Amino acid sequence: MSSRPYRSVLYIPGSKERALEKAQGLAADAIIFDLEDAVAPDEKPAARDLLARVLRDFDFGRRARIVRINGFDTEWGRADADAMDRAIAGGAKIDAILIPKVNRAADLDPVAEAVPGADLWAMMETGLGMLNAGEIAAHPRLKGMVMGTNDLAKELGSRFRPDRLAMQTGLGLCLLAARAHGKVIVDGVFNAFKDEDGLRAECEQGRDMGFDGKTLIHPAQLDIANAAFAPSEAELALAHRQIAAYEAARAAGQGVAVVDGRIVENLHIVTANALIAKAEAIAAMAG
Numbered sequence: 001m002s003s004r005p006y007r008s009v010l011y012i013p014g015s016k017e018r019a020l021e022k023a024q025g026l027a028a029d030a031i032i033f034d035l036e037d038a039v040a041p042d043e044k045p046a047a048r049d050l051l052a053r054v055l056r057d058f059d060f061g062r063r064a065r066i067v068r069i070n071g072f073d074t075e076w077g078r079a080d081a082d083a084m085d086r087a088i089a090g091g092a093k094i095d096a097i098l099i100p101k102v103n104r105a106a107d108l109d110p111v112a113e114a115v116p117g118a119d120l121w122a123m124m125e126t127g128l129g130m131l132n133a134g135e136i137a138a139h140p141r142l143k144g145m146v147m148g149t150n151d152l153a154k155e156l157g158s159r160f161r162p163d164r165l166a167m168q169t170g171l172g173l174c175l176l177a178a179r180a181h182g183k184v185i186v187d188g189v190f191n192a193f194k195d196e197d198g199l200r201a202e203c204e205q206g207r208d209m210g211f212d213g214k215t216l217i218h219p220a221q222l223d224i225a226n227a228a229f230a231p232s233e234a235e236l237a238l239a240h241r242q243i244a245a246y247e248a249a250r251a252a253g254q255g256v257a258v259v260d261g262r263i264v265e266n267l268h269i270v271t272a273n274a275l276i277a278k279a280e281a282i283a284a285m286a287g
Contacts, residue, residue, distance in 0.1 A: 004064060005029045005282050006213040007229035008222050009146070009186050013038035015047035015261060016065075020054045027222050029213065032065035032146075035080050036071075036100050044076045047208055052087035055094055062063035062285050066121060066144075067130060068098040075200040081114035096143060098120045101151070103128040111143045119143040121184075125151035130170040132140040133177035145178050149188030162201065175210050187211040193218035213258060231279045239272035 010028040014035045023031055032057070040045045055065060069080035081097065088094055097115050099108060100103050102122035112120055120141045123134065125148025137145065149167055158166030171187075183250035187206035190199045199221055203214055207229050214225045229240075242257070242264045249257035249264075257264040 003281050005229075005285060006064065006144075006184055006186055007282070009064075009066070009213055010216045010219065010222065011038060011068075011189070011215060011217055012050040013047075013202050015039045015043045017050060017054070018057065020051070022219075023136040024058055024060055024075075026219050027226060028063055028216075029226070030066055030217075032066045032068050032098060032215065034068045035076070041076075045071070045079070048076075048080055048083045052083050052092060055087055055092035056090060059092075065093055066096045066098050067094055067118075068100065069111070069122070071100050071221055072107075074258040078110075078114065081111055085115045085117065085137055088115070094118045098123060098146060100148075101126055101129070104132045105139045108136070108139050108142060120277060121146060123148045123151075123153075124170070124174045125149070127152075127170075129157055130173050133174045134180065137174075137183050137246075138179035139180040142181075144181060144184035144186070145170045145174055146186050147174060147211075151192070152188075162198065164202070171209065179210065184212050187214040189215045189217050190221065191217070193221055196224060199264065200224050200228060211216070230282055231275045235275060236279055239275045242268055242272045 006029050008028045009030040009032060010023070010026065011034050012023050014033050014040070020033070023202060033051055035044065035047055036052065043044060051067065067084055069084065070076040072078055073140055084094055096119040097111055098121040099111050100123045101198045102108065102124065103126055108120050108122065120139070121144040122142060123146050124130065129136065136142065152167065152170055153160070157168055164171070175185060185242045190202050192198055203225050206214055213229045216225055238259070242259050245257035246264050246269050
């Protein structure tokens with residue numbers, strides 16, 4: 001799995017040049033340049049051309065650049081993929097192509113063939129996609145998964161609840177699949193972008209479940225997501241103490257250590273080192 005942070009993954013419409021320009025200075029770990037839901041049908045060809053130019057000419061720093069194309073079952077999908085492939089050949093920096101409504105691993109194959117120069121990410125937003133999450137995550141070109149909770153709620157016919165009860169099965173299946181195959185996975189959007197407390201609670205829920213970060217619909221949500229998915233000072237201090245105690249125990253011929261009354265084994269050291277590496281990657285993003 002990538003050490004690059006994905007605490008905040010911001011959707012930006014591919015048709016809005018001013019928003020694309022402003023995105024160069026936003027504190028997002030990654031940007032999804034959207035050619036699908038955020039672009040009206042009659043604007044899609046122009047948005048495709050605009051985005052290809054923007055990704056060649058604009059500087060987005062260390063942010064991951066992910067392009068969400070339209071599905072290959074639409075009239076725009078293949079043209080989107082071909083345009084992004086040409087853009088990469090022309091010097092545009094595109095880290096990944098995000099494919100909407102992935103139902104099975106085979107849905108990734110035509111995009112993998114059309115855009116050989118970028119990684120693939122999958123939108124997980126259908127019931128069939130949830131049930132096939134394992135085979136999707138195992139695809140050799142796939143590097144990340146994005147939860148599409150709005151579309152999933154529509155398909156389920158579920159109601160919004162702060163605890164996201166209806167989402168738990170789908171979220172859990174995709175998390176298990178991503179972790180089993182070493183893929184990045186980010187949580188779905190929080191629609192009420194002015195509700196800071198609600199966003200914070202949902203970020204903390206997603207973080208505690210194991211997501212790498214959260215997709216966002218407005219720049220005002222960035223600070224909360226970045227804070228929620230970053231290691232805290234207390235967590236980092238504990239990680240360093242665990243590593244030191246475990247190394248001392250091993251030097252003394254023991255297999256486990258004790259820190260704050262809790263057993264520390266090798267698996268805890270793996271987690272501690274991952275936490276420190278994440279903090280270092282976040283610091284590098286800001287540097």
